[in-house]
Amino acid sequence: MACRSFIDRVKRSSIFCGGVCMNWLSAVTSCVRRVRTVMSRRAQPRVLLVLKIPPPFGGGELMHQMMAAAFESKYKVLSFNRKTHSKSTQGRFLLSNLIFGSYFLLRVSFTCLLQRPKIVFIWLPKDWYPFLRTLLLAHVLKKMGIRVIGDLHGMDFDFSKRRFRQVHSADAFSAVRVLSGSIARSLRANGYPHHLAVIDNGLEAPSFVHQRQPRHPQEMRLLYMGAISAAKGFADVVKWLDLLEAVSLPWTLSVVGEWVNADFREEMLTTLRAKAYSSRVIFTGVLIDEAKWQALIAHDLLIHFSSWDGQPLTIIEAMAAAVPTIARPVGAIPEMIQDGVNGFLIDDLEEAVQVTRQLYAGEISLSAIANNARELFQRRFRHDIFIGEIERLIARISNSSGFSLSKTEEMFTMKTNARSGHHCNP
Template structure:
């Protein structure tokens, strides 16, 4: 399957617009591709539709899992070997190509380390783009031998990308000798106009995996402590088989069925409609990188309640775009949601406009693409080769 990204008409850039500049860099970007759900897939998809596609020769390489969940070990090994062969064939004979590898914690990081090794073997420049809110905990939990391997993978990359200044500091402490730059996530402008004022009670929207890590149990506790009349819609995949059913049982047991609605995974137009109709957004995570759902809510002009984890305090100013609360504490979360719930619609709208203004300045897709292009220009000498290539099918 070929997935060379097309030019994006109608986008403007502060960069020189002549073709000699626009096609200087050849970029092969690996990661899970949409319609896969998750932050990495969202970032790759957004970049593929941004001005990055018109300013570089951009090719996407899908590393998303394609085999069945009950595959055998042998099937998994064969799929991974085929993926490595496809990756090698794509990069062969293209020295100077930027191999931009989206990665995260766990065994995935070491598998992506193999992609980085192959890319370097072909003379490519390697960028490791680190996602996820538990990458520091992942590194801290490795035994000494595996930590040295992880540090070696990062050092051998030409550049490691962190999601925020906070994450640059965390990674720098754990990956000594690595060259680290910051690339903040960005999301697209919503496709739906806000449709506020359609809810019988103030309605908060939660977007994320239904899990302990995203603070869902704390959110239920906050519902029980609430003094104002508000409800919450929870949209997302279950973190493990059976979690949604257990969560539904817990909601029934606590008598919260009229105020907590489980929607399951919601994507595309359906997600845009939820954002347009909600009155506010809540994300009580215990750990984060730079959550895409938070940025989507800001783009949709929603005031937010979120926790002081990861890059979130760099994005939200207390009392301006919404409220910040400590992670894992139900009482402050309930109080913050109460404060938003008792505001008038016009007051919430004012906070939502502030959120959208912050999004426009720093967290749009164009802002992310402009920053990434600047990083490429600053860090890498232009290659003599800039021809496009076809992306092979992958089987993992």
């Protein structure tokens, strides 16, 4: 009995010691993992992303919303949105804009003092007063030893070239991300001194969007998506509808977006009420998330007659949904759409009527154009490609010897983009 009791005690003590050992091993392993995590975070550049997210629901805001979701676990993210703001008040000298500007400067400056990031990635406003505010902030951050990357969503700035040259005598930004080579060349021609990195927009589409199969339409289901304004070509859309009626082509038009100007809204609605086809023009307001994608896949053709644009997110979304676009060749659009291959570029409304008539008659294969558009999206405009390019730009700025990309590094950036199917500046 004594012998058996002794053996039981040895077994129990062995089990206990083994448990203790296992606990110690588990604790050591956990510590090692934590140390590795901390070290890997320290090895990454300290980055602050200053992002403008919806509302309002512009292309730049939507892209930054995607960036915030992708990088929130890796970088520090400061998000700004204005629920009562609209495109009509953007950039104007208003008390609400002054209050927001002061809040913006204080919040970003205070965060930089506390966090001491090595790099700040920040959106560049296209309007004069907000741009001056951001430029001032960039100069202050540079004095603090922080490298600043600007993000320009658009084909240019809205203010004059004279003002442009006055404020750009010094390099406040280490680099500026632009949307296409043509936009970069235009900025260079206007005297823009900063280093320019060409990175396409990119997005992630729901799985059901990729399953859509384009068909030959019984009537042309047309879609206008975006800000409803004269600059975005909505008045020309109405004139184009008159021309479609003249050739007896069956159609319906859905208008998705918000009005930018109350006077323009009243003018257009008054014009449409006098048309016999007014019941075939449906205004849905702003649609987001699944409702937006459902609207896309329910239509045959996206209409984008804008005279001023960068790299429209609506065209990329349409490509993901295999919906061809008719557009004017402005901004980065000619580097997105190859005429007659994955969409259509037009110089006047008669061309747009001709293309629409040929698609309806089957003289041009709608399904072939649509599938080519989707293939380009998969090759060039996916979300993972965009996020990877942004990370590479941040790494290059972090590892550059000076405060900005050297000419050699800048050319390397362009060549890399060119090899991956991106268009680049000279």
